[in-house]
Amino acid sequence: MPHWTSEQLHDLLETREPTALFDRSIELAQALGMVHLGLRLHVHSTTRSSDLLFYNNYPREWNERYSGDQLHRVDPIRSLCDRTTLPVLWDEHLFAADREYRNEACRYGLRHGWTQAVHGLHGYRSHLSVSRPSGKIGLREFYEKAAEVLWLCNTLHAILGEHHKALLDAESPRPKLSERELEVLRWSAAGKTAADIACILSLSQSTVNFHIRSVIVKTNASNKPGAIAIAAMQGMI
Numbered sequence: 001m002p003h004w005t006s007e008q009l010h011d012l013l014e015t016r017e018p019t020a021l022f023d024r025s026i027e028l029a030q031a032l033g034m035v036h037l038g039l040r041l042h043v044h045s046t047t048r049s050s051d052l053l054f055y056n057n058y059p060r061e062w063n064e065r066y067s068g069d070q071l072h073r074v075d076p077i078r079s080l081c082d083r084t085t086l087p088v089l090w091d092e093h094l095f096a097a098d099r100e101y102r103n104e105a106c107r108y109g110l111r112h113g114w115t116q117a118v119h120g121l122h123g124y125r126s127h128l129s130v131s132r133p134s135g136k137i138g139l140r141e142f143y144e145k146a147a148e149v150l151w152l153c154n155t156l157h158a159i160l161g162e163h164h165k166a167l168l169d170a171e172s173p174r175p176k177l178s179e180r181e182l183e184v185l186r187w188s189a190a191g192k193t194a195a196d197i198a199c200i201l202s203l204s205q206s207t208v209n210f211h212i213r214s215v216i217v218k219t220n221a222s223n224k225p226g227a228i229a230i231a232a233m234q235g236m237i
Contacts, residue, residue: 035132062108081117109133128153
């Protein structure tokens with residue numbers, strides 16, 4: 001990676017504290033000729049649907065506008081990056097449907113740049129944006145630096161995703177399942193039907209179904225496969 005030194009990369013990979021990690025990432029983005037770096041990270045826990053986290057060095061006023069006015073609802077970059085992992089260059093065509101949003105972002109220096117998305121395990125998604133207020137980004141520069149931005153996005157996605165997943169899991173109480181419920185769940189995970197499990201455990205089928213419904217409620221799942229997935233993620237089966 002010609003724009004970065006081995007020392008910069010080593011320091012980044014050795015850093016685990018989120019704020020310090022992102023500060024080192026800003027240095028890498030600025031070595032690419034950018035001014036701003038922004039990361040949007042979606043993380044999930046087994047008992048919470050989604051947390052949206054932001055790391056950036058954008059102007060404070062823009063962050064307040066974006067959050068307070070819920071501009072994510074009209075942000076075409078967010079919408080597109082939720083559907084693709086290809087890099088999205090901020091050309092004028094991208095903002096054709098909402099010029100007001102584009103003009104407001106430019107007013108705060110977010111004019112020229114691109115966004116790289118990573119879609120990972122557990123439904124996690126990251127959008128990493130590099131940008132600057134002046135100096136249009138041509139295709140040659142875009143192609144020269146896209147691989148580095150992709151690497152940076154993957155690295156931050158992995159490190160920060162694991163960090164915030166651990167925090168969320170620590171906040172999420174582990175469902176308390178009885179031994180019988182765990183036994184029914186293990187057989188369900190093995191692909192056995194309620195009738196099969198009733199035969200294996202010498203229970204009535206209605207009792208097996210009762211335990212399955214109880215597990216679904218306790219894990220806050222929407223169905224049996226969801227309960228199995230949550231139990232597996234938490235190491236219960």
